[in-house]
Amino acid sequence: MRNGHGLGRRFGWLWAAYGTSALGTWLAFGAFPLIAIQVLHAGPVEVAALSAVGAAVGAAVAVPLGPWVEFRRKRPVLIGTDLVRCAALLTIPAAFALGVLSFVQLLLVSVVVAAADITFRAASGAYLKTLVPAGDLLVANARFESTAWTTTIVGPPLGGALIGLLGPVATVVADAVSYLLSALGIRAIGGGEPRPERREAARMRIGDLLDGWRYILADATLRPLFFNAAVFNGLVMAADALLAVLMLGPLGFAPWQYGLAFAAPSIGGLLGSRLARPLVTRFGQHRVLVASGALRALWLVGLAFVGPGTGGLLLVMGLELGLIFCCGVFNPVCATYRLERTAPGRIARMLSAWTVTTKASTALLTAVWGVLGGLLGPRTAIGLAGVLLLATPLLLPRRAETSPTKPPADPPAEPPAEPPAEPPAGPPAGPEPAPSRA
Structure with missing residues (x-):
């Protein structure tokens, strides 16, 4: 049942x-x-x-x-x-x-x-x-x-x-x-x-730690999507940190207003995720992936023009609503696309490498933009992040692919693929502002 x-x-x-x-x-x-x-x-x-x-x-x-x-x-x-x-x-x-x-x-x-x-x-x-x-x-x-x-x-x-x-x-x-x-x-x-079959080597070698990155970088469609995730996630989170400084400092917003500016637009993520499947059914996976990935890059630059008062609060909420809606469409499509492109015996390593990289890029870019915010001011630094984000659609797959590319030849032998009745799926673990643990 x-x-x-x-x-x-x-x-x-x-x-x-x-x-x-x-x-x-x-x-x-x-x-x-x-x-x-x-x-x-x-x-x-x-x-x-x-x-x-x-x-x-x-x-x-x-x-x-x-x-x-x-x-x-x-x-x-x-x-x-x-x-x-x-x-x-x-x-x-x-x-x-x-x-x-x-x-x-x-x-x-x-x-x-x-x-x-x-x-x-x-x-x-x-x-x-x-x-x-x-x-x-x-x-x-x-x-x-x-x-x-x-x-x-x-x-x-x-x-x-x-x-x-x-x-x-x-x-x-x-x-x-x-x-x-x-x-x-x-x-x-x-x-x-199913019990995964173990590799021939009894012990993990240092080179095995890089298997996930090797697989991603050897795939012509995963590679640009991987770099897109690292840059997009890092720039958005870095700008959000500076926006908190700007709103709670010079612009004088109360903490509850700052919380409202980000909580209310999350409704857009809920709506976008509900529309993801109908959009893919009508327009195709690749078109929806590229369109939503490009559209989500357009909103951040507007945060550099946020002012005080109700108008400024509404501007933040509107821009965040647009950004989060596009992310709500993009994220499940990206997660599906990414896992369909990955051989069954590589998924855990691919996801581990992907997540490690996005977390590291977020930490690095947040630190860099913290310095830029101190030198240029938070508003200018947010604008710079927004302008750079406009280039991230260039790091999206340009062609629809129907089958995974051949795995790289240099990693050690892999366990055989699991039965074909087991589809490549997984919870969202991709390049999106999603819940993160303390």
Whole structure:
């Protein structure tokens, strides 16, 4: 019997697990910086380090985990990474209750959670292949995308209320519980999973760590999309950081107005994700990918002209609505396109390399634009990011491809492809401003 709105009971459990952990993400949005500031009395440098260093080090730690995940059953990896994140986060309220919480502990937990996030994404993209028919790949990705934007709308207001009542540590507990519930949901999926065949070499070699990047760079359509993701994601997040400085500083917006300017337009992401499949059905996957990828690059430059007052707030909301709507269409189409182009035995390594790179580029460009914002002013730096973003459509696949390119010859031998009945699918893990863990 099929349920989960037509994709089966097992997909329904995975979808529920994703929604639960995504809601936990947004309930705890901003909890780590608040704990650092309110509990540990950290300064701006420490708060910035918590966001940038934790993500960057977590990405570095996750590099060897992509090849490791490829040759293991994915469901135990998903459950394990959920439990690791739950346990790591629970050390924070425990230390707080004992009066021994420190900034170093916050930093270490952020590294562990970031590394586990990347590992989870790599495993989930490969695991969902076993759950849905090939023709439902875009449907599954669109549902994950819709869930991501729905929790973006609902989570922060609820989290803010919880912080107001019980403090930021309480939202960390809620996030940890969401991981536990996610692990239980994934365990409830049940069913079998093919055992990946191990490579001939018994031990991982240093060169194996680069397999994901080799595969991406050897593919004529994945390569430009990969660079597009790294540049687009980095520039958008770097500009958003400076926009916060501009709105909350010189323009004098209240914190609730700043939150509203980004929460309300998330409705566009929900709408875009719902339209992704009908648009692909009518116009074709490649046309929708290129059109939505190009249109999402047009909005950021307008943020350089934001002024004070109601007019400025409405301008931000309108521009963000356009950007997020285009991302809502682009993200599930991109996730589907990317996974269709990847051989089954390469998905975990490809996704790991992709996510590590986008996180690293975001950290790097955020740091660079922080310096530019100090030298040129936040408005000029935002405008520069917007102008550069206009060139990113050049890094989109120019031709529709019907089959994956031949894998590069230099990596070591790969396990044989899994049965063809298992379609290449996975939750959204691509170049989009999506929920990110503390």
